Structures are given as structure tokens and as C-alpha cells.
Amino acid sequence: MTDNYFDSEEYSKIDFTKTKIKKGEYDNCTFLNCNFEGIHASNIQFVECEFIDCNFSNTIVKDTAFKDVDFINCKMIGLKFNEVNLFLLQMSFKDCQLNFSSFYQLKISKTTFTNCNLQEVDFTETIATSCLFDNTDLKGAIFEDTNLDNSDFRTAFNFNINPEKNHLKQAKFSRENLYGLLSDYKIIIE
Structure with missing residues (x-):
């Protein structure tokens, strides 16, 4: 059985x-306004792809490869990223x-999250070094x-984020959001 190979194609709506x-393998493809909600998207390779305005909520991505993939304005609620193929994993x-997504025990170094909603996301035992959380809501993460x-x-x-239970060497915080590091201590900051 030969896998399908798709190069530089655009999939819209x-x-x-x-x-x-x-x-199969999707190389340098663009997905615009597509619905993947709840489907089995297992064992698919996405290489240098862009997903724009797509719905990935509750999609099954077991052993799916995301190699240098950009997600823009996508709905990705409840995604188990911890089940994806780890080889050359790179996403933004x-x-x-x-x-409600999970990055449990995943290595996602250098991932950028810009203007994202990451409420209740599981980063337990994740290696998230050199990541950017820009204007991102991490309530309950x-x-x-x-x-x-x-x-x-x-x-x-x-x-x-409890500094005693996480590695934070050289991590950057602003004065305005320091409370997020101290809230476990029940101290009052005014």
C-alpha cells in the first residue's frame, strides 16, 4: 500500500x-476554513502546512505528525497533542x-502561542523551553x-505557576503578572 503524497495544494471549506x-503526507499545503471536528486524523503527516480558520475540536491525532505547522485562528478544543508523532514536532x-487540550509529557520547545486561549490546558511534565506565551490566557492551565x-x-x-514545582530558569515575567507565580502562597499583592 503506498501512502498518498500531496504537495503545495490548497484545501478550502x-x-x-x-x-x-x-x-498520507501533506507537504506545504494550506487548509482554509476546513472542519476536522471529531474525526480520526491519525497517522497523517503534515509538513510545513498552514491551517487557517479550521476546526480541530476533539480530533483524534494519534501518531499524526505536525512538522513546522502553523495554526491560525483555529478552534482546537480538547486536542490530545500528547498522542502526536514526536519526530520533528514543531508547531505555532x-x-x-x-x-482543555493536553501537551502532557510533550517536548514543545520554541513553540509560540500568540493571542491564544489556553484555559485548562495540561502542561504537566511538558518540556516547554524557550516558548512564547504572547497575550495568551492561561486560566486553569x-x-x-x-x-x-x-x-x-x-x-x-x-x-x-508554582516556582517550586516547575523549572523557570531565565523565564521572563512582567511586574504586572508576578501574581501568577505567587498565588499559591496566599499573599496579598497591592
Whole structure:
């Protein structure tokens, strides 16, 4: 059985809940306004692809490869990124809804999250070094034994990161969001 290979193609307004996505490798492809909600997108390779205005909520991405993939204005609620293919994993997120997703035990160094909603996202035991959390809402996000060395939280908000339970060497925070590092101590900052 040969895998399908798709190069530099554009997919627009395709509802993959009705039209089955073909297994294979998608190289340098663009997906515009497509619906992947709840489908099995397992064992697919996405290399240097862009997803714009797509819905990935509750999509099954077991062993799916995201190699240098950009997600822009995508709805990605409840995605189990911890099940993806780890080989050359590299993603960026802009204007995305990632609530209730999981990056559990994943290595996502140098990932950028810009204007994203990451409420209740699980970053337990994640290696998230040199990540950028730019203007990103981290309300209820779980950081436990997470390596956040060199990551930038200067414009992030609503986070609660215990410095005793996470690695924060050279991580950047602003004076305005320091409370997110101290909230476990029940101290009053005015």
C-alpha cells in the first residue's frame, strides 16, 4: 500500500466529517476554513502546512505528525497533542482556542502561542523551553514539573505557576503578572 503524497495544494471549506481525509503526507499545503471536528486524523503527516480558520475540536491525532505547522485562528478544543508523532514536532499557534487540550509529557520547545486561549490546558511534565506565551490566557492551565526555562510570559495572563514545582530558569515575567507565580502562597499583592 503506498501512502498518498500531496504537495503545495490548497484545501478550502472542506468538511472532513463528510469527506474522509486521505491518509498520507501533506507537504506545504494550506487548509482554509476546513472542519476536522471529531474525526480520526491519525497517522497523517503534515509538513510545513498552514491551517487557517479550521476546526480541530476533539480530533483524534494519534501518531499524526505536525512538522513546522502553523495554526491560525483555529478552534482546537480538547486536542490530545500528547498522542502526536514526536519526530520533528514543531508547531505555532496564533489566535487559536486550545481550551482543555493536553501537551502532557510533550517536548514543545520554541513553540509560540500568540493571542491564544489556553484555559485548562495540561502542561504537566511538558518540556516547554524557550516558548512564547504572547497575550495568551492561561486560566486553569496545569503546570506541574514543567520545564519552562527561557520561556516568555511577559504578556501572558491568568496563569498560576508554582516556582517550586516547575523549572523557570531565565523565564521572563512582567511586574504586572508576578501574581501568577505567587498565588499559591496566599499573599496579598497591592
